[in-house]
Amino acid sequence: MKINKKEQEILEILEKDARLTPADLSKMIGEDEEAVKSMIKRLEKEKVLVHYTALVDWSKVEDSEHVTAMIDVKVTPKRGVGFNETAERIYRFKEVSSVYLMSGAYDLSVTVEGRTMKEVARFVSEKLSVLEEVVSTTTHFQLKKYKHDGKIFEDKQTDNRMVVSP
Template sequence: MTEKERELLNLLENKGRMPSESIAKMLDISLEEVNTMIDTLEKQKVILGYSGIIDWSKVNINETVTAMIDVKVTPKRGVGFDEVAERIYRFKEVKALYLMSGTYDLSVVIEGKSMSEIARFVSDKLSTLESVLSTTTHFQLKKYKHDGVVFEDREDDHRIVVSP
C-alpha cells in the first residue's frame, strides 16, 4: 500500500463525504488518480462502505435502545471463535461484534425498539447457542462520543462572573 493510499484512507475515514476534487487537491494528485485509487480499494475490500454519523436522539422517530453484551463462549476445535461469531453476527439485531481479550470472549452491540426486545434477543437467540456459556448485558444510557465525533452540544456559559 502506498503512502498516498494511506492518506486517502485517513481522509475518507474522517470525512467520508468529501468530493473527489477536494481529495485530489489535498493529496496533490489528479482527480483520475483519486477515482482509480478509490475503485481499487473498494474492489480489494479495503474500503467496505461509507456511512454518516447520526445523532438519533435529536430525531423524534426511530428511538432505539442500544446494548453491549459481553459473551463468554467455548471455542470449537479447528475454528476457534470464528464459527460462533459468524452465527451471532448473522442476527439482524447485531450491529457490531468483536473478539475481546479479558474476562469475556465476544462483545456484541445490538439495537432494539425496547429493553424487552433486547432481553428477548438475549434469552431466545443468543444464550441458546450451543457455545455460549454466559452473557452480561449493558444498556447504553447516553452517547457522548462515537467514532471521534462528540455528540453533546455544550453551549458556553455567557454569564458574567461575579466575585466579591
C-alpha cells in the same frame, strides 16, 4: 494488502469525513482526480475501504425508539475453527451491528440495536443465549452517548455573561 502513501492518506481523510468527493480528495493529497478514483476503486475492491456511513445522534430525533446494548459473550471455541464459526453465526442476526473478538474475561463483544430494551432482551434470551457454544452473556444497555468514532455528541452551552460580584 500493501498500500501506498497516497492511498493511506485517502483512507485517513475518508475515515474522518466520508462525504468528500474524489475532486476534494485530489486537492487535499495533491493527486489527479482520476488517480484518486482509481485508488478508491482498488481499496473498495480489496475490501480495505469497506463502507461509507453517517453518524446519527438518535437522541435528538423526536419519537425515535432506538436502544443499543453491548453484550459480553463467553463462548466455548470449536476445534479447528476457534471463535470464527460462532462469531459468524452471531453477526448474521439482523439485530447485531458489530462483533469483536476480545481479550479478557469474555470472548466476544456484541453490539445489538433494537427499538426497545425488551426487544434487545428478547434477542439475548431467545437467540443469543440459546446457541450451544455460548456459555454466558452480560448485557450493558447504553444510556447516553457522549463520544463515538471521535465525534462528541453533547452540545455544551457556554454562559458568556459577565460575572458580577459585590
